[in-house]
Amino acid sequence: MLRDLFGTKNRVTFPVSGTGSAGMEAAVCNVIEPGDKAIICINGVFGTRMADVADRYGAEVILVEVPWGQPIDPADVKKALDANPDATLVGIVHAETSTGVLQPMEEIGAACQSHGALLLLDCVTSLGGVPVEVDKWGVEIAYSGTQKCLSCPPGLAPLTMSERALGKMRERKDKVKSWYFDVSMIEKYWGSDRSYHHTGPITMNYAIREALRLVFEEGLKNRFARHALACKALQAGIEALGLSMFAQEGARTPTLNTVAIGGNIDDAEVRKALLHDFDIEIGGGLGPVAGKAWRIGLMGHGAQQANVTYLISALEVIFKKLGYTDRVGDASAAATRVYAEAIA
Amino acid sequence: MLRDLFGTKNRVTFPVSGTGSAGMEAAVCNVIEPGDKAIICINGVFGTRMADVADRYGAEVILVEVPWGQPIDPADVKKALDANPDATLVGIVHAETSTGVLQPMEEIGAACQSHGALLLLDCVTSLGGVPVEVDKWGVEIAYSGTQKCLSCPPGLAPLTMSERALGKMRERKDKVKSWYFDVSMIEKYWGSDRSYHHTGPITMNYAIREALRLVFEEGLKNRFARHALACKALQAGIEALGLSMFAQEGARTPTLNTVAIGGNIDDAEVRKALLHDFDIEIGGGLGPVAGKAWRIGLMGHGAQQANVTYLISALEVIFKKLGYTDRVGDASAAATRVYAEAIA
Numbered sequence: 149m150l151r152d153l154f155g156t157k158n159r160v161t162f163p164v165s166g167t168g169s170a171g172m173e174a175a176v177c178n179v180i181e182p183g184d185k186a187i188i189c190i191n192g193v194f195g196t197r198m199a200d201v202a203d204r205y206g207a208e209v210i211l212v213e214v215p216w217g218q219p220i221d222p223a224d225v226k227k228a229l230d231a232n233p234d235a236t237l238v239g240i241v242h243a244e245t246s247t248g249v250l251q252p253m254e255e256i257g258a259a260c261q262s263h264g265a266l267l268l269l270d271c272v273t274s275l276g277g278v279p280v281e282v283d284k285w286g287v288e289i290a291y292s293g294t295q296k297c298l299s300c301p302p303g304l305a306p307l308t309m310s311e312r313a314l315g316k317m318r319e320r321k322d323k324v325k326s327w328y329f330d331v332s333m334i335e336k337y338w339g340s341d342r343s344y345h346h347t348g349p350i351t352m353n354y355a356i357r358e359a360l361r362l363v364f365e366e367g368l369k370n371r372f373a374r375h376a377l378a379c380k381a382l383q384a385g386i387e388a389l390g391l392s393m394f395a396q397e398g399a400r401t402p403t404l405n406t407v408a409i410g411g412n413i414d415d416a417e418v419r420k421a422l423l424h425d426f427d428i429e430i431g432g433g434l435g436p437v438a439g440k441a442w443r444i445g446l447m448g449h450g451a452q453q454a455n456v457t458y459l460i461s462a463l464e465v466i467f468k469k470l471g472y473t474d475r476v477g478d479a480s481a482a483a484t485r486v487y488a489e490a491i492a
Numbered sequence: 493m494l495r496d497l498f499g500t501k502n503r504v505t506f507p508v509s510g511t512g513s514a515g516m517e518a519a520v521c522n523v524i525e526p527g528d529k530a531i532i533c534i535n536g537v538f539g540t541r542m543a544d545v546a547d548r549y550g551a552e553v554i555l556v557e558v559p560w561g562q563p564i565d566p567a568d569v570k571k572a573l574d575a576n577p578d579a580t581l582v583g584i585v586h587a588e589t590s591t592g593v594l595q596p597m598e599e600i601g602a603a604c605q606s607h608g609a610l611l612l613l614d615c616v617t618s619l620g621g622v623p624v625e626v627d628k629w630g631v632e633i634a635y636s637g638t639q640k641c642l643s644c645p646p647g648l649a650p651l652t653m654s655e656r657a658l659g660k661m662r663e664r665k666d667k668v669k670s671w672y673f674d675v676s677m678i679e680k681y682w683g684s685d686r687s688y689h690h691t692g693p694i695t696m697n698y699a700i701r702e703a704l705r706l707v708f709e710e711g712l713k714n715r716f717a718r719h720a721l722a723c724k725a726l727q728a729g730i731e732a733l734g735l736s737m738f739a740q741e742g743a744r745t746p747t748l749n750t751v752a753i754g755g756n757i758d759d760a761e762v763r764k765a766l767l768h769d770f771d772i773e774i775g776g777g778l779g780p781v782a783g784k785a786w787r788i789g790l791m792g793h794g795a796q797q798a799n800v801t802y803l804i805s806a807l808e809v810i811f812k813k814l815g816y817t818d819r820v821g822d823a824s825a826a827a828t829r830v831y832a833e834a835i836a
Binding site for chain 2: 166169170172177295301302303322325328329346355492
């Protein structure tokens with residue numbers, strides 16, 4: 149089921165025994181040897197983290213950066229690849245949880261393929277919410293988490309590695325620094341050898357099995373449409389409130405919606421009211437985006453009409469109470485109209 | 493509760509977001525810098541693993557080895573410390589899951605304290621089943637797993653680090669190689685800073701909380717007595733069957749009982765019959781002990797009369813069927829007598 153979700157035929161596709169960041173570490177540490185060049189794309193927290201992880205494992209890190217809220221420009225990746233034809237890896241985040249940007253992947257995948265660099269994709273906030281096409285895009289390593297669009301408790305990090313990525317791992321001169329995340333050992337335990345490696349978190353394995361079963365019971369096409377619709381309704385409501393989205397248009401993930409916090413709005417006050425009076429928690433901005441954007445997750449089971457309309461309704465009540473608006477109801481109406489149109 | 497269980501006042505005492513081997517990796521990687529000398533004691537699988545982990549993180553590893561089934565001789569540790577007065581670390585396993593040896597710790601702890609080396613203790617198969625006295629023994633770093641004597645699902649690795657161990661971590665010149673296990677970052681997330689690090693496996697945190705509550709509801713003294721009694725009854729039964737224990741007398745952990753497989757007994761045949769006809773799984777020997785010993789876990793909830801008597805009874809039936817004995821009942825009687833005497 150993980151293979152179908154990742155859009156891959158990779159034999160080595162399994163959940164790493166840790167949460168999403170463990171997936172990032174496993175993805176990086178198995179293929180990076182000290183001195184390898186790694187091109188890491190940064191447009192938010194998780195690209196920054198990937199650069200840190202690659203650096204720790206001894207990579208010479210080359211950064212491709214754009215302001216937070218924008219997608220990475222494939223031309224910049226090509227430029228970095230041209231300047232570093234011996235680069236081992238290009239690391240990039242598919243859906244940046246810190247900014248709400250969804251990265252278009254086809255061009256970057258093609259560039260990596262033609263240069264022979266391994267493309268590593270962080271799918272933590274995309275897998276199960278939007279299409280992920282590992283094989284089609286030429287992604288050689290991808291990982292995710294369980295608690296985002298799979299609606300499973302946190303505790304595992306789905307990982308997939310192509311034969312090319314495994315080849316890089318097998319040809320390395322030193323051992324993988326991390327014993328726990330050493331896929332060359334894990335694949336022997338998980339394969340027919342059954343060479344004992346580490347005890348897996350078995351209750352989590354049952355949990356992800358059930359979560360994936362539910363994903364395929366719904367069907368990927370239906371699931372992605374549900375996420376897209378919830379996002380569209382949310383956005384209609386947000387805009388009717390007089391606010392605008394933070395992430396660049398055309399590059400927004402429906403799973404994590406960022407809202408630019410307008411001039412007179414008190415970030416903390418609104419989030420406090422949402423939490424205390426309405427039992428709704430939305431995320432504040434991280435890093436350079438702190439105070440500038442809200443992060444509204446619509447992931448997995450959460451991407452549904454009831455959540456969208458309740459949040460928009462709550463925001464209208466709060467905005468009225470705090471004196472940000474006199475009009476109440478327009479935003480709720482706008483969100484509901486999106487759902488009505490989808491049925492018509 | 494973890495502090496009470498570890499016998500420590502260490503502020504940094506928390507469950508690492510991975511299974512037991514993740515605890516080993518976190519324990520090693522935070523204090524070991526490339527070139528540091530690490531004295532690792534090996535008398536089974538997990539000492540061997542610890543040496544591998546230390547080596548991967550760049551330690552110059554000095555081995556103290558004894559044959560599997562024996563405890564480490566404190567004199568050998570002292571000798572290694574004298575020969576390597578600048579050693580950073582002494583790593584040792586409290587209860588070796590592969591051999592059933594329980595390591596006496598007081599002398600080794602004192603030796604490490606007088607030499608200034610950090611003592612690192614693997615408590616995976618001991619914590620919650622036998623006394624662990626981190627502070628009293630002078631242990632500076634200890635870790636465990638959840639699925640052994642705590643009877644919690646696997647998925648977390650309780651870890652405790654003293655201020656001295658944290659000091660070594662803070663003074664290191666390079667970053668900890670592993671981002672996921674970097675305690676210098678985790679402690680800021682877990683502390684009042686709340687600097688986001690990684691998403692924890694929250695359902696597992698609820699699970700360990702409940703498991704620990706049950707441990708302290710029973711009381712440590714009662715719990716250790718229950719483990720000791722189950723072990724004593726098992727051993728009486730095993731000996732009445734004409735078999736003997738594998739681990740050296742006086743150095744046996746009650747939590748993992750190893751039985752030497754006598755001359756005419758077919759290891760695989762007996763274990764197959766136990767599993768298929770009686771739904772009992774015992775462990776085969778690992779590494780050099782394969783085919784030579786059985787490993788019988790009596791851990792946490794499992795350390796109880798019903799399990800001991802059922803196993804001994806099953807072995808008697810199997811031994812009779814396979815023609816290893818004509819006498820049936822002596823072993824069951826012996827095991828039961830131990831429980832009767834405990835009540836008298």
